[in-house]
Amino acid sequence: MTLVACQGSPNPGSGGPSPGADRSPSGYGAVFLGVDECSSRGRNTFTEVPCRSERAVARVTARYDGKAADGPMCPARTDFVLHLSEDRPSPVGGDGTAAGEIPQGYACMRNLEPPHPGDPGGGGGPRTIVGDCVYAAGRGQVRETACDGSGKEKPRYRVAAAAVDRAECPALTALYVTLGGSEPVGCAVRV
Template sequence: MGERWSAGAVCALLAALLAGCSTTSGSDTGDGSPGAKPSESSTTQPSGYGAVFLAVDECSSFGTTSFTEVPCTSERAAARVIARYDGDVGSGPACPATTDFVLHISAQGTPGTGRDGAVPKGYACMRDLEPPHPGDPGGGGGPRTIVGDCVYGSGSGQVRETACDGSGPKKPQYKVVKAVLKRASCPPSTALYVQLGGSQPVGCARPV
């Protein structure tokens, strides 16, 4: 498409290279106060655009201060949009389980028209075109904790994702082996309950 965007924090854009950028996952260690897991993200503001920014199946390049929507066949293409929603990520639909990172898009008006919000606030769920994929089970990142992911205790009843193969900055302590509706459905080997969200919000994790 060739539209130019400006980007804020780009930790999410480098997630495939920096396993340490994985986000905090909510956990419940029995104190009744599960934590929240924010999504990896970069807040973006367009400086030129078409009908829809980064629509489903469109691709973007990566950059340190900016990124550009590009054809998926371009040598510069690095990630593809696998889902796109309006509104805030906290109140909108969850990204697909194997999303590698999330781009938060700021609302913008049409230049020269005085119309605010012509491009609505929203977010794009991105999947890298090339491996490694931090959003895959055990990959050590992505905006969601899913079955197959590994975590370590980060204090105050919280856990953070880390690569199951030990390649991350922190060694894995627990692995999520099952997602269930209630704790009682977890297997006897469960040593930690991890907040996953969705229709099966409880992750049953065992030591590794």
Template sequence: MHVRSSWRAVCAPVALAAVLLTGCQSASGGGAEEDDRLGERRPASVSPAPPRPSGYGAVFLAVDECSSFGRTSFTEVPCTSERAAARVVARHDGTVREGPRCPATTDFVLHISEQRPSLDEDGDGAVPQGYACMRNLQPPHPGDPGGGGGPRTIVGDCVYGLGDGKVRETACDGKGKRKPEYKVTKAVGARSACPASTALYVRLGGTSPVGCALPV
């Protein structure tokens, strides 16, 4: 059995409210105004709505939008902001256990709690429970092969034993808290497809659920 660790954060309601309010737009004008000199009516001018800041949208933390890092919460920010720290590479409703898997090199997952504010951008008054698969804008990238983290174990990752048939991922370069003991060299559909030199089988999930690992 393979145990994975992931970063988890719940977006605080105050942060979510700040995001939703940025989408409000207004336009002035409407109807028609009278030209006293000519006795004619002319169309009234309408001021264009101001552009929405980059990085905000109708969906909280949609694909290609960015978040900041915080001690207790994450907020959506424009990707051009100096506060931007990670980008959404995939976004799904529901829970991680029930929904699609994040891309292989995802660095961490944000778990978004359901919110029901009095007003939101698309007008339905709700933000459903979901999760965002995140990739750091700058290194390090723990989700890369051998990086020592991320929500998934992939080919190129290293693990160490916890006992009782369990393992945990660690950095292959030895700079993590624990030294690597095995490295996943191949992903296959069944144990029988692993090379004869395989010393450990690691559960990966997906279409090739078995990882063939060799001693480091």
């Protein structure tokens, strides 16, 4: 099993919750890293652990099968996304019974303790939301940064509101940011 953490921005799509509710190689839950289960963090690896474990560092807030680019967006205050690579079952006991199958998918994670980069103004997370700050990253692109100025880049704009289209943004809007969801336009003001 290979797990990779990233802070990409999943796009809305047709994916659904993980249907593999009866499969788990770890025994902690019915699904590997199912909703409300916890993970530890190692060097480039994540493992499922009981949430009461001293090794637990993050909790799953949502989990979907398939690729993040094709599935639903993670909740707004997601700190990071774990991409789960597909793991095929291995025969057990010579009878051909499969065990431990984990379908390709992604888990939306929230740190158990601060920092919470997915919070408004936190400077990270897979989604830009109202309250986040951004800076120009070139070629019409913006990147999120901490609103308190503690990031590598200083904040230049703060997303003050979300709207269905640009016409609904306040008059002081200086930059439009793609947010996704039901109100996909972020109305950003200078800071």
